[in-house]
Amino acid sequence: MPKMKTNSSAKKRFSLTGTGKIKRKKAYKSHILTKKTTKQKRNLTHTGLVHESDEANVKFMLTIGK
Numbered sequence: 001m002p003k004m005k006t007n008s009s010a011k012k013r014f015s016l017t018g019t020g021k022i023k024r025k026k027a028y029k030s031h032i033l034t035k036k037t038t039k040q041k042r043n044l045t046h047t048g049l050v051h052e053s054d055e056a057n058v059k060f061m062l063t064i065g066k
Helices: 008-013 036-044 052-061
Strands: 014-016 022-023
Touching: 008 014, 014 036
Parallel strands: none
Antiparallel strands: 014 022
């Protein structure tokens, strides 16, 4: 059985933390920024974590675990 390939789009978008959680960037920060307040844009800069219900799918795309 050959090795599974990592999903290329997933490896660009997600990274692992030291405790095994998955970091992600927040959405809505790429365009149409003129109508968003500075506070909104600043808060979208910070990274977030992938929700527990989606972790299995992301780990599968990154070929971590099953």
